[in-house]
Amino acid sequence: xxxxxxxTPDPAKRPADSFTRRHFLELIGAGAIGAAxxxxxxxxxxxxxxxxxxxxxxxxxxGMPESYPPGSVTLDKEQKVFIVRAKEGxxxxxxxTCTHLGCIANWKAEEGIVACPCHGSKFDREGNVIAGxxxxxxxxxxxxxxxxxxLVIDKALVVxxxxxxxx
Ligand code: FES
Numbered sequence: 248x249x250x251x252x253x254x255t256p257d258p259a260k261r262p263a264d265s266f267t268r269r270h271f272l273e274l275i276g277a278g279a280i281g282a283a284x285x286x287x288x289x290x291x292x293x294x295x296x297x298x299x300x301x302x303x304x305x306x307x308x309x310g311m312p313e314s315y316p317p318g319s320v321t322l323d324k325e326q327k328v329f330i331v332r333a334k335e336g337x338x339x340x341x342x343x344t345c346t347h348l349g350c351i352a353n354w355k356a357e358e359g360i361v362a363c364p365c366h367g368s369k370f371d372r373e374g375n376v377i378a379g380x381x382x383x384x385x386x387x388x389x390x391x392x393x394x395x396x397x398l399v400i401d402k403a404l405v406v407x408x409x410x411x412x413x414x
Contacts, residue, residue: 305403312338312398312414320354320361320372327351328388328400329361331372337411340390340400341374346383361385373408384408 307326315321315332322329322343329341341361345352350365360377361370369378374385389404390412398412 306399306401308393309340309398309400311396312392320356322354324351326400326402328402329354329385330398330400333411337413338390338398339411340388342386342388342402344385345381346376346385347379347381352385375408 307323309323309326309328309330312332315330315338317332317336318334319332320329321331327343329343331339331341333339343351343361345363345365345368347363347366347368350363352361352363352368352370354360355362359372361372361374363369363381366380367378368376368381370381370385371377374387376382376384386405387408387410389401389406389410391399391401392412392414393399
């Protein structure tokens with residue numbers, strides 16, 4: 248009487264779509280090759296892409312002149328710039344970055360000064376140092392109007408303290 252061996256089935260009796268250890272290993276191998284190809288593609292793309300630092304643009308729009316009352320000092324926190332409108336109506340823009348060690352200064356309306364919270368430097372509303380340790384005045388940036396009448400400030404262009412924008 249013939250006994251059937253469950254562990255070594257006759258290949259002729261095996262169904263055509265059965266999943267064997269060979270199929271499993273082929274699948275694992277193909278997966279590993281695919282993962283290696285994707286990984287090397289990602290690394291190649293990263294290697295070939297230019298290695299540049301993306302910095303925010305230096306020019307930005309600061310809104311309409313009417314939104315700044317005469318005699319106001321407004322800090323644009325994102326741009327780190329004070330937009331100053333003199334009582335006479337003209338504008339100028341000052342860096343809010345302290346010239347000592349780079350902290351962001353604040354406008355103190357009650358005292359009428361710009362004060363740095365880090366080491367006590369103080370500046371007048373023109374950006375001049377009135378108390379140290381800041382070694383230099385706050386830089387003044389170029390200001391202009393665009394075609395729609397909006398204020399435009401360019402932080403890449405430092406101008407003299409006489410530069411103002413009359414609107
Ligand atoms: S960083 Fe402003 S006083 Fe030092």
